[in-house]
Amino acid sequence: MAFYRSTVLVSVDPICVEKGAYELIDSLHDELIKQGLLDEVQVLETPRLGDPEKLGPDIVVYPEGTHYTNITYFDVPRLVEEHFIKGRILKQYAAKMTDTIDEELSAPRSKEIRVVLRNIGEIDPRNIDDYFAKDGYMALGKVLTEMSPEDVIQEILDAKLRGRGGAGFPAGLKWKFARQAEGNVKYIICNADEGDPGAFMNRRVLEGDPHSVLEGMCIAAYAIGAQQGYVYCRAEYPIAVSTMNLAIKQARSMGLVGKNILGTNFNFDLEIRMGAGAFVCGEETALMASIEGGRGEPRARPPFPANKGLWGKPTNINNVETYANVPQIILKGSEWFSSMGTEKSKGTKTFALAGDVKNTGLIEVPFGITLREIIFDVGGGIKGDKKFKAVQTGGPMGGCLPESLLDLPVDYETLGQAGSIMGSGGMIVMDEGTCMVDIARFFMEFTQDESCGKCVPCRVGTHRLLEILEKICAGEGEEGDIEELEELSDQIRKNSLCGLGQGAPNPVVSTLKHFMDEYKAHIYEKRCPAKVCRALIKYEILDGLCTGCTVCARNCPVGAITGERKQTHVIDQDICIKCGICHQVCQFDAIDII
């Protein structure tokens, strides 16, 4: 890797491009050549820095981390002279500290430990030399020259690395089974079908540090004795696919992938397979069916993929984050890795923090941290002045946990016992304005839609759960609904074929367990305590506060509001469609939701 004293990241977000980002890059190059600085200052493209509408085109200059905004090619000569020759920050263009730089991944906050995300934003993912400079492929070299496959498996077993895709099965054990399985042809698969809405940890790893995943896969291939690998990436991630493709090409040209890797007799090659938009393909047996060219439907296990996987051959399948951990475990040792975390869950976990929390985006924390620390210390607490209500972990098949469980340490077992799951790492924080029945309905809508339809409990059961929840939200809930939800959830959980069906009732079961009062209010009192479910709320104009300004009446789309100027207005409840526009436009807070 050439040594540059400065690196300039230029945002090439579509809006920045429209505003002249590429002209900016060209003129930066021209000016750097003119000043003889081309060997000292590197210019790189990056997907997005700040808000492009307001700040674009914008650049960040490292190592200082100065964020220059609204900069065009006119400003370049001055910028180069001031910043790179005289070493002075051009205050006029420098963004205020409050402007976010990377909206998805900020600098590490207190309590974070970056293992999987350590290189992201720091290296050029499209240049293998940058990865070399971060000890890249050293672990592969060590494995191929100093360790037997059994040693590698033992190291991963000792590290107690567990699958980061959600189920948390010990990776070393999986590798051991695949190694012991009979057959000459074996496969390695990387599950990059990150489908949980709101979860994008794996996308950032593939886009920002693709070689760490590749290296992890090569090491796993050596350990189990595979010669061919596949990365199954969802088609919704075109940038991840192209970055990964380039990484494979570069690794192949360097002899790190292909025949006789690093001069040894180890051969391993891999290719990318793209999904075609099916959530269930994240399930391992469905994923393999999809690679084989069929409908992505899961099948019953056993036999497990380690014995009978892709095309019936022994196959090891782990997700992106699991493989990305591997090179560092080999280099730094299992003791280092297992020094982080709890007794049964070692290392770190990435999460995508979303919802009503101040700092959204990617984080990486050691196992054993509490939910409260994640939400209030790393996440900065709840947006606005609102109160925390629930946190949903584990994606659409996870559960919602209340305030009383916030001090639980985060690991696979504890979350499971509390009625949720670790999942792949989505974490949605909800404030007091969220209706938990509506949330259960929302997630059920998703799983019902994504059910592949192969087994009856999932196909029919989730549909039936959704119907009951819709009925309750519409104010038509009745005696017996709660019992039916419980009974159905139990049946779906026990009898479904794969994780999708088995996990589908979690949002319902967990909200029933922790927020039963809200279900009862909907069903027996016909009331939505969070004032979300339209059928159960009413808009009313408050006598003392209404000034008779007529704004609400003029904005009502159905003409339900009447009243003379300077007189208190009235909403005709028979006409009102509860769209909430009057509530939004009233400047005197005179419209109440009851």
Add this chain to the structure above:
Amino acid sequence: MPSDTLNKEENILGVQEIVKRIGSTRADLIPVLQAITNQFGFISQTAMEELSQLMNLPTKEINSVATFYRMLSTQPRGRHVVQFCESAPCHVVGGREVFAALKQALALEPGQTSPDNKWTLLTTSCLGVCGIGPVMLIDTDMYGNVTPEQVKEILSRYE
């Protein structure tokens, strides 16, 4: 290519060319179907019959795969495909209002194609760019932080 000008001969030649480029083994089926969808907008009955010959698979088998995946289409699509993300993270940051504005501007419900074959409106699964939601995709152009007011202007960029 708009469906109303889909020429049977061109369709067959296109399918043959795609199979030649990608391959004709069973594992090539999904990439082939994706390429056909990209090139012709959808997988026609003609295309399926031709594929059946080339790949030595029953048509019903091809149909069962083509109808399983969201990104493969067996229905004609418009010249431009608008995909709106309806997942939770976009939903909670104003996606609902943007989607309403989009449906109104196009006068379409999800899954429908406009009578002039210009637009098809679909919903998409999470695109993983939740930091800039609400998000929509027109063909391969991604738009983030969309507001209801911007919808008409964005649509007007397409011929």
